[in-house]
Amino acid sequence: xxxxxxxxxxxxxxxxxxNAWYGKSHILHGxxxxxxxxxxxxxxxxxxxxxxxxxxxxxxxxxxxxxxAIGGRAVAGRKPHEIAHAGIGYVPESRDVFxxxxxKENLRLGLKPKGExxxxxxxxxxxxxxxxxxxxxxxxxxxxxxxxxxxxCRTLIGDPDLIxxxxxxxxxxxxxxxxxxxxxxxxxxxxxxxxxxxxxxxIAMDISHRVYVMGHGEIVFEGTPAALxxxxxxxxxxLEV
Amino acid sequence: MSIxxxxxxxxxxxxxxxxxxxxxxxxxxxxxxxxxxxxxxxxFFMLGAYLGFEFSQGLGFFPAxxxxxxxxxxxxxxxxxxxxxxxxRFGHLGELLFTFGLAFVIEEAVQMIWGRSPQxxxxxxxxxxxxxxxxxxxxxxxxxxxLAVSAAIFAGLALLLNxxxxxxxxxxxxxxxxxxxxxxxxVPLVFMSVFGAGSALAALGGVIAGPILVTQPSMAAGLGPxxxxxxxxxxxxxxGGAFAASLIVGFIQTFAVAIDFSVADAFGLIGVTAxxxxxxxxxxxxxxxxxxxxxxxxxxxxxVAMLIFRPMGLAGKRA
Ligand SMILES: Nc1ncnc2c1ncn2[C@@H]1O[C@H](COP(=O)(O)OP(=O)(O)OP(=O)(O)O)[C@@H](O)[C@H]1O
Ligand SMILES: [Mg+2]
Numbered sequence: 001x002x003x004x005x006x007x008x009x010x011x012x013x014x015x016x017x018x019n020a021w022y023g024k025s026h027i028l029h030g031x032x033x034x035x036x037x038x039x040x041x042x043x044x045x046x047x048x049x050x051x052x053x054x055x056x057x058x059x060x061x062x063x064x065x066x067x068x069a070i071g072g073r074a075v076a077g078r079k080p081h082e083i084a085h086a087g088i089g090y091v092p093e094s095r096d097v098f099x100x101x102x103x104k105e106n107l108r109l110g111l112k113p114k115g116e117x118x119x120x121x122x123x124x125x126x127x128x129x130x131x132x133x134x135x136x137x138x139x140x141x142x143x144x145x146x147x148x149x150x151x152x153c154r155t156l157i158g159d160p161d162l163i164x165x166x167x168x169x170x171x172x173x174x175x176x177x178x179x180x181x182x183x184x185x186x187x188x189x190x191x192x193x194x195x196x197x198x199x200x201x202x203i204a205m206d207i208s209h210r211v212y213v214m215g216h217g218e219i220v221f222e223g224t225p226a227a228l229x230x231x232x233x234x235x236x237x238x239l240e241v
Numbered sequence: 242m243s244i245x246x247x248x249x250x251x252x253x254x255x256x257x258x259x260x261x262x263x264x265x266x267x268x269x270x271x272x273x274x275x276x277x278x279x280x281x282x283x284x285f286f287m288l289g290a291y292l293g294f295e296f297s298q299g300l301g302f303f304p305a306x307x308x309x310x311x312x313x314x315x316x317x318x319x320x321x322x323x324x325x326x327x328x329x330r331f332g333h334l335g336e337l338l339f340t341f342g343l344a345f346v347i348e349e350a351v352q353m354i355w356g357r358s359p360q361x362x363x364x365x366x367x368x369x370x371x372x373x374x375x376x377x378x379x380x381x382x383x384x385x386x387x388l389a390v391s392a393a394i395f396a397g398l399a400l401l402l403n404x405x406x407x408x409x410x411x412x413x414x415x416x417x418x419x420x421x422x423x424x425x426x427x428v429p430l431v432f433m434s435v436f437g438a439g440s441a442l443a444a445l446g447g448v449i450a451g452p453i454l455v456t457q458p459s460m461a462a463g464l465g466p467x468x469x470x471x472x473x474x475x476x477x478x479x480x481g482g483a484f485a486a487s488l489i490v491g492f493i494q495t496f497a498v499a500i501d502f503s504v505a506d507a508f509g510l511i512g513v514t515a516x517x518x519x520x521x522x523x524x525x526x527x528x529x530x531x532x533x534x535x536x537x538x539x540x541x542x543x544x545v546a547m548l549i550f551r552p553m554g555l556a557g558k559r560a
Contacts, residue, residue: 059423084425096420098413108406109413112425158425 002040003188005209009036011072012162012193013058013088018066020050020057020217027053028217030066035162040184040194042204044239045214051197052093054214055164059083059090071161085112089160093167093197097147097154099140103131106139110154117159118190124153127186145176152183162193169200181207201239205229213238245376250492250499256384258491259391263446264464265471265483266398267439273415273478274432275325277333280340283465284347285440288313289447290456291351294362302365306390309448310441317440321433344461352458359457387449394442395484402480411435415478470544476554485555490540497536 013035020028027050035041043051057064060075060083068076070086084090098106107121125132128149134142139150148168155163165184169177181203188194188207198204204211205225213221213228215238221228228234268282289309296305320343328339363369364383371379402408414421414431422428454460471490475482547554 061419061423079427079429080419080422081425081427084423090423092420092423096417098417098420100416101409101413105409105413109409109421109426110424154424 002185002207002209003038005036005039009038011035012037012039012070013195014067014069015054015058016067016069018054018057018064018068020053020062020064022053022062026217027062028057028064031214031217031219033212033219035193035195037161038188038191038193039210040188040196040208042196042198042208042211043214044198044201044204044211046239046241049214049238050217051214052166053217055090055092055166055195055197058088058164084158084160087161089155089158089163091151091155091163091165091168093170095144095147095151097139097142097150099138101139102136103139103142103150104135106150106154107131107157110157112158114159116157118192119153119156119159121157124157127183128153145172145179148172148176148180149183152180152187156187156192160192162195163187164195164197166197167199168196169198169203177203243376245378246499248375249378249380250495252380252384252388254492254495255488256388256391256491257495258488259388259395260446260450261467261471261491262484262487263391263394264443264468265475265487266395266480267442268468268472269475269478269480269483270411270415270435271439272472274418274435275329275336277325277336277340278469278472279439280337280465281320281343281347282340282439282443283461283468284344285313285317285443286447286450286464287351287458287461288316288347289444290362290451290454290460291355291360291447292444293448293451294360294456297362297365302367306445306448310444313444313447314437314441318433318437320440321436325436326429326432344465348458348461355458357458359455360451362451362456364452383452387453390445390449394445398442467540470540474543474547474554476556479554479556482554482556489543493539493543494536497539
């Protein structure tokens with residue numbers, strides 16, 4: 001279950017009036033979003049709503065205007081590696097393990113020069129023992145679910161304060177889906193905030209403190225899972241297919 | 242072929258191959274990262290030879306061995322930072338044209354500063370002696386020194402790439418630069434460093450090859466095409482493939498010169514000793530063609546054969 005959220009928790013990530021473009025196409029239109037310390041926030045919406053683009057924009061990987069602040073520090077316009085050092089971890093929907101490198105090498109690449117933080121290599125191996133037994137094999141030979149776990153763990157070992165995970169359960173077998181859900185709860189239990197993009201409404205509603213719904217590059221709903229549950233017209237217009 | 246010619250050809254072939262790899266390794270790494278063949282790579286080799294010559298005159302050969310690659314490495318890093326990186330948004334064609342133009346600029350600059358004629362770049366006195374003799378023929382110590390330098394660089398590069406954190410970051414950046422940067426690594430800095438280091442290695446090749454090849458403005462244009470053959474035959478972007486291809490080309494070119502064997506000799510083996518009178522004048526020319534004459538062409542034939550039968554190269558994964 002999700003950990004209790006301290007009502008005095010401070011804002012960790014704040015996004016104000018964010019616009020984003022791919023070349024000439026204008027994808028995000030004035031997005032407003034906030035994640036507090038220790039909070040699990042889900043970002044919902046139909047395909048093409050702009051959720052992945054929002055995560056990439058926060059990472060500094062697409063052209064944007066507007067404000068992004070991490071722990072009160074303005075970071076808009078910074079390079080992705082600077083955003084990562086400011087405490088944001090990102091697991092893209094394409095997963096992107098380094099297939100030719102070993103599992104252990106993949107994990108080592110997640111480590112920042114300052115060394116281990118909340119998560120040691122040992123913690124990661126305990127969390128997910130397959131990574132230990134396969135430590136010296138090429139990451140490309142892992143199953144899809146194992147690769148997903150590896151990318152999340154690779155980001156965790158860099159000790160982010162907020163981890164953004166894009167559709168981690170997509171295409172996974174039900175057992176792996178449950179394992180991913182469990183992993184996210186363990187991450188939250190160590191005080192790491194989570195911004196989750198997820199299609200599977202049940203998981204998102206179950207583990208989130210708060211949800212945002214996106215449509216056509218704008219935020220169209222913000223509230224608790226209970227509030228979204230009580231708003232069938234929002235679900236019908238922006239979520240159900 | 243006598244045993245001493247064979248021994249020397251083996252040594253020289255290895256040496257030439259290792260020298261080629263000094264250049265091909267950087268070119269391959271740069272290609273893997275940026276997806277662009279750097280046409281100016283051989284120009285950095287030439288710049289290394291000229292700067293090596295210049296520093297040798299003033300400071301001696303061994304300081305030059307360090308200083309010239311350092312200077313060219315900095316120039317290379319600057320070219321990436323202020324040239325290629327800006328041209329990048331115009332796509333691969335823009336980058337290709339940029340490096341192509343750069344090669345001309347460097348050649349012209351070298352001609353303006355040092356003139357068109359070859360420089361007298363001598364073998365350093367400390368290494369100007371006979372290392373050993375086989376059947377009465379001596380082998381120069383400087384060549385052994387070249388071999389040692391190339392081998393040391395090869396070992397160092399292998400250790401750096403496979404055993405260090407920097408090497409890990411470079412290897413991951415070769416295929417997934419975006420993901421590497423999202424994990425907090427400064428990928429633009431990695432790109433600039435790899436470009437600089439590749440240029441420095443090419444220059445090091447120039448410093449040590451300068452005294453035995455001829456240091457002249459055309460040396461870049463002469464070497465460039467062979468490098469592309471190596472990088473393509475090895476498999477674009479594969480260091481191991483580039484190493485194998487460097488040695489193969491090194492041996493082909495060395496042995497082609499050493500083998501005194503012509504079409505006429507081939508027929509001699511089957512008992513035909515004179516060109517049949519029926520052959521026209523043109524074919525009589527072919528009759529006298531020797532291996533050493535076609536030697537320079539063999540690498541390109543290899544390239545063509547490779548593109549037809551194995552377009553991904555010896556070790557490459559993509560065509
Ligand atoms: N690299 C790109 N270049 C141009 N347009 C893009 C690019 N990536 C996405 N888009 C467009 O931006 C819009 C938002 O895409 P985005 O990937 O953010 O959606 P999403 O909400 O993550 O949906 P999903 O992941 O389910 O497809 C879409 O219309 C998409 O076509
Ligand atoms: Mg998406």
